[in-house]
Amino acid sequence: MKDTLHQSDPLFLSFQSALVGRYSIDRELGRGGMGVVYLAREVQLDRMVAIKLLPPALAAQPALRDRFLREAQLAAKLSHPNIIPIHAVEQSGAFVYFVMAYVDGETLGERVQSRGPVSATDGIRIFREVAWALAYAHAQGLVHRDIKPDNILIEAASGRALVADFGIAAAAGDTPGEGVSGTPEFMSPEQALGSEIDARSDLYSLGATAFYALSGRLPFEGKTSTEVLARQVTAAAPSLATVGAAVPRKLAQLIDRCLAKEPTSRPPNAQALADSLGLAIEHRRELPAALRAFVKRNGRLDGGGTIMSLLGALVTSVFVSIVAGPTSGVLALGTGLLIIPVAFSILAAKRLLNVGFTQADLGPAYRAEQESSREERGVHTRSRWSLRNAAERVLSKAARVAGAGAIVLVPFALASVSTPRYALLSAVIVTMLSAAAVSTFGFLVMMQTRRDVDVEFWNAVWTGRFGTFAFSVARRLRGAKPVQAAMTHRATELSLGMAAEQLFESLPKASRDALGDLPSLLQKLQRDAHLLRQQHDALQDVLAQNNDGPDSNHSSGVREERDVLRDRMRDTVGAMETIRLGLLRLHAGSLSLESLTTHVVLAANASADVERLLAANAEVDALLKVPARLELTPV
Template sequence: MFLDFQGAVAGRYSLERELGRGGMGVVYLAREVRLDRSVAIKLLPPSKASDPKLRERFLREARTAAKLSHPNIIPIHAVEEIGGFVFFAMAYVEGETLTERVRRRGPLAPSEASRVLRDVAWALAYAHGQGVIHRDVKPDNILLENSGRVLVADFGIASIVAGASGLSTGEVVGTPEFMSPEQALGEAVDGRSDLYSLGIVGYFAFSGTLPFEAEKATEVLAKQVTEPVPLLGTVAPLVPRRLAQAIDRCLAKDREERPDGPAVLADQLGHALEQRRDLPVALRAFVKHDARLDGSGVLLWPFIMLVATPIAGMLTQSVAVGFVTLVSGYTLVPLGVLINRARKLLNAGFGHSDIGVAFKAEIDRTREERAYGLGYGGGTLTIGVGSGMGALIMLQRRRDVDAEFWGRFWTGRFGRWLFGVARMFTSAKAVPASLTHRPTELALGMAAEQLYDTLPKETRQQLRELPDVVHRLEQDAQRMRARLEELQEALSDVGQRGTPGTPDPAIGARHDRIVADLSAERDLVQQRLKDAVAALETIRLNLLRLHAGTGSVRSLTTDLGLAREVARSISAQVEGFREVEEAL
């Protein structure tokens, strides 16, 4: 067939080799002669082209896909019939399929999997907007270009929703392992069927496994219809909970319980990616190296001091001097090193408020790397796991214990004191760093502290309470932000386990009451977060006015009093949350 087909397209295409075979055709790599470019040609075998029904379906596939124009959809260049050959030419993608990537390297890191799924969701959202349902979303049809672009291929059994009678008459078309329950039953499908399939793709990308497998296709289809999909968190526990919940919602058996569309899913995944912004180099260097007392110098220093102490005592003929040398070497020198590193970060334009954000980002990043190492290629630990040392090693393999310890160290009172001392030795002209990695409250708080530090000493004395008020507002806003995220997740959980159409009115009423209570608390927390941020913004603006000569200390003192009231109100609410949780 290769030679016959090459003879038929000679002068237009030069076939190079076969790329693969699928249920609806053979794919060849070829060169388009006129434009001198590589293309992939999908050919319907002549034995099937003679069947009018299959021939029509194949042409419908090509014409449907050719109408789609999106950065994440492989474009169709031409649809042709030459003699007994029916084929179309599409762009050739240099890369690999998602199936090949996962089989070769194991599950994707959560950030990479989120990006891939987001791009596929964008493509599906566009196609659905054009009235096109893919019907065969699976890793084999998702191509990962070497440049990093994600492309959806093979709208091979897609149909135009309007007038798609040929594919809504009870035919079961698709790949069983990725079919939605309604598709497996041969029912009419819509875009939510593609969402279910994309959910299984996500399950595969995050975990490296499929939820349903069996020797026979009919057994897989039966499981798709009757068995609930295991929660992603149970098979891939290190996937962030919010991402796992997004995939779980796509896999609801009832299509009404799935997300409203792929665009909604893309927004959720995009939000998760935006939260993982890269930190500036200075902060990355600090959390990885400068914040820690490690390295060869730390190992050698105790031995150096053991040698230096008796030498100092002998030279001065004083035991006291030797003792002071020993104590100073073990306390003042390490303190001096840490203060100098804090001063270096301050000179780069960062402050103590940035440390918590930086350590959290570092811990999240290493959690992904450790999850990959443990699950794929991490090997087994052959030393005494039962011993204390073995347990510590296993703990370090699962968690970045060092980062967690130093994070608590630097974000605590002692770390704040070290930055306070370092600030006394810092240039007053330090350039503020980019604020893109900071939550709004930390960016405003740091700006206010920098403005305060540049005020005359007498003015700072009058406003001596300002740093404590700003710091308290920062902490309160962060507590409210964390609580808001918890409530959003709780509402998502309740929605996922909702009871639409339940025959028991009492259960339905209880469900509605829970949703109403959670929504009310979410709105209150959101308002408190706005109040804290607004108070910080007011303090910053009044400090700017004070610098410009249009503001007064008295006005700023009044605003500080109002800010303290906001902080007290938020603290009371946080305490109320704590008491309720303890009671429950």
């Protein structure tokens, strides 16, 4: 019915009459402040196009006509995969219009309204593509000035984001004209004030758009446009992490930077923003289901089975105490409480080995779970964190004081067993121990609201010595069956190390003895590469958040340090790759044991160099964290 009404509209009919033989209009797509958009078919090329028409009543005004033509001319100069291309700019009688590619899809605003906020993964991809488009336009000296959800189209077939409507675009640094142009909810503070703007104004608008798309709400709202503009200028934007948006911490921080009031506090340019978004994509790796299940459930000693096992141990100890006496019962209970966790851990490790994972996979898995947990906890408002911190400090101090007091009183109680004071001291000790236990429990509950204590505890268990023991026993029980090939979630150094260790274990005993403790060297190289990668990524984040500009002394120094770490990481991973290839050639008979030993020695030397570099970096970090001690200057 709506399309039929549009087709009977006098403007539709008169415009179609003017286009007869060239374009066949199908229906109206939408209306905006500067025109009407129609879906049409270009007759000669037989393709669907979108035609934006400036209505004759507006075209009769020279200022509006010139502004409309300027939009078409500016947009026609841009050729980028994420900018809607302009095919033609034409006039026919009283009609002024331009023809552009038709995008079969929906605007970002329509998508959020129909399906709710976009996911973090889709959001990163969309905003990265928009940032690419803006970087290209800015390089041509153009600022869009009206980035908002309704000007970002999402192609249905591919999901590609395209920027539309350069209706108020202008050359960067242009002096503002009369009034304020743009959309108040997505306008930068400098644009709202009518001041001179540059490319960073578009980054603010893109940040506001991302805030809306990821959370479903606007960063600033008001009853009138004037009220919204006033808040854009004077009020600080809320952090994306505090409004219920389930997004990665780094992405939330990046959006917050885009919404900074001062342009100098935003990313330096659109390309830098796109690069930072690219890093956010690369840092998120999906864990296999078996690892997720182990981290969340299968690697934890809880649940009904555990309770039944503990209950069985208790019943058994009672039976033993009846038969053989209380001492034997207590011994049986202690033995059961020791055996059950050890047996559970060995069986859990064996099940994980059977599906192709090792203890080395658990470190990255637990770190990913901790990062996800931090993101989920970041959804909650931080307004009460100061009260929680105070409660944690009180409970922690109470637990320590009560526990220490009970320990101090124990010798006095033992010394007064036959005196009347024994009962009083015993009651005080029990009371203090109970208070310590309650305070400790309360402290853990409070801390759980900020940190996933369960994940941290099981991470320490499984990646520590106990986990090493459990996997060692499980490996012996499992036999010599090889672990499955490397998974995509594994870092390169982890995959290489596991492959090399398997090749080493399959060598004859004489060859293994000749190569010495090669597995320890491989584990050291793995650890070195992992630490180098962490420090490299940390410096990359510093560069992404730096507002001093790429040519500043600080940026140059950080970049040099990052490059050193990158080169050392490549050398370390290269050494592991050389050992793996050497082991493969040794198995194939194309390499002698002496040649492989030489490669192992070179790898050990490379590891020693990396260890010295990491130790030096750790020493510098420690010195920077310790405040300098003030000393009197001798006279």
